[in-house]
Amino acid sequence: MKAIHLFKNKYLIATILFMVWMLFFDHNNIFLHLQYRKELNELKADKKYYQEQINLTRKEVDLIKSNPQAMEKVAREQYLMKKDDEDVFVVEEGQVMNDEGRVTSKE
Numbered sequence: 070m071k072a073i074h075l076f077k078n079k080y081l082i083a084t085i086l087f088m089v090w091m092l093f094f095d096h097n098n099i100f101l102h103l104q105y106r107k108e109l110n111e112l113k114a115d116k117k118y119y120q121e122q123i124n125l126t127r128k129e130v131d132l133i134k135s136n137p138q139a140m141e142k143v144a145r146e147q148y149l150m151k152k153d154d155e156d157v158f159v160v161e162e163g164q165v166m167n168d169e170g171r172v173t174s175k176e
Contacts, residue, residue, distance in 0.1 A: 129143075
């Protein structure tokens, strides 16, 4: 009897309809809000990762600019540069040189 009396209250019905509309049917409903929050957290994590990478890269650049040995190391390892009187052999992981001097896979 009391439940029927509550549903006769037009303000309660209007409030319930408003809440249902805002939670499920509005363009800013609860599901989109949760999805946006998840996406925001992912973007914040990405931002933190890229900020760390930028800091590491800046440190490497400063080291390369100030230390000639570091510059030579980067040039040799990353860009395969060599001096005029040197020969460079690139050996990839998973490969070995046999007795005849040929490169074969480890298998």
